[in-house]
Amino acid sequence: MGSIVGAGQFWALTGRMETDMKKLILVLMLALIPGLSLAGSQEIQSVVMMAKAQGGDSCTGDLLFSWHMENTTVTSGTPAGCSAGDTTATTVSGAELSATYKSDGTYSASIPTSGDRFTFTASGGDIAKRAAGTISFDLYLSTTPATGAILVSLHDTISGKRIDVKIGSATDEIGIRYASATDTSATTTTANLTTGVWYSVVAKWDVAAGTKLSVSANSATATSTMAITQLANEIDSVAVGDSFTQTTNGYYIDNLKIYGTWQ
Ligand SMILES: [Ca+2]
Numbered sequence: 001m002g003s004i005v006g007a008g009q010f011w012a013l014t015g016r017m018e019t020d021m022k023k024l025i026l027v028l029m030l031a032l033i034p035g036l037s038l039a040g041s042q043e044i045q046s047v048v049m050m051a052k053a054q055g056g057d058s059c060t061g062d063l064l065f066s067w068h069m070e071n072t073t074v075t076s077g078t079p080a081g082c083s084a085g086d087t088t089a090t091t092v093s094g095a096e097l098s099a100t101y102k103s104d105g106t107y108s109a110s111i112p113t114s115g116d117r118f119t120f121t122a123s124g125g126d127i128a129k130r131a132a133g134t135i136s137f138d139l140y141l142s143t144t145p146a147t148g149a150i151l152v153s154l155h156d157t158i159s160g161k162r163i164d165v166k167i168g169s170a171t172d173e174i175g176i177r178y179a180s181a182t183d184t185s186a187t188t189t190t191a192n193l194t195t196g197v198w199y200s201v202v203a204k205w206d207v208a209a210g211t212k213l214s215v216s217a218n219s220a221t222a223t224s225t226m227a228i229t230q231l232a233n234e235i236d237s238v239a240v241g242d243s244f245t246q247t248t249n250g251y252y253i254d255n256l257k258i259y260g261t262w263q
Pocket residue numbers: 068069070102103104105106107108254255
């Protein structure tokens with residue numbers, strides 16, 4: 001019991017040790033602050049990671065637009081997309097978000113008949129650029145498509161010119177058409193698309209590059225080095241679906257991304 005220090009002795013001791021205690025407290029603080037700081041940064045990092053996961057895709061860098069077709073608001077749903085401009089699809093004719101087929105989430109864009117499409121307003125090249133870009137999306141043909149059926153298109157509505165990703169003159173092939181002063185296109189010949197399968201489609205254009213156009217699907221790629229004249233005005237409308245009058249289509253599009261550069 002002799003080791004227990006009485007209250008009077010304690011205060012006397014702390015009085016004598018006051019300077020040393022201050023030094024000790026200072027050392028402890030210096031030792032503890034980096035630990036507290038690390039714990040704090042880890043906590044902040046976790047919160048940021050959670051926010052990013054909940055927020056979906058991020059339109060930073062070359063990615064201008066991403067839509068998973070989970071909601072007509074591209075930034076809603078799981079997974080959520082992003083847009084550097086317009087975020088709300090305008091539904092035209094019989095286009096609809098459908099749970100029948102999808103490559104991610106719960107829904108895809110169903111384009112059942114001619115003229116069905118979703119449109120977005122663009123401005124100043126915010127969600128697609130006439131000079132260069134890449135469009136990627138997943139495609140599911142539920143029926144054999146019409147020849148030349150439009151899948152995704154970028155419009156300069158002032159001049160009426162456009163960039164189209166489309167079915168080829170053969171119904172099992174994919175093409176890209178850059179329709180400015182003259183039409184230039186590239187179309188696969190060995191994609192051999194069939195109904196009932198999800199395919200990843202990638203289409204690219206670059207007015208200034210040596211290879212101007214490229215389109216790929218099902219391990220087949222077609223390119224073109226023929227000169228293309230840049231659209232007269234920047235793209236002001238983006239359409240997902242059939243923006244020309246074709247015959248019955250019956251296809252689904254999911255996981256669309258548009259980049260402002262050749263990827
Ligand atoms: Ca989806």
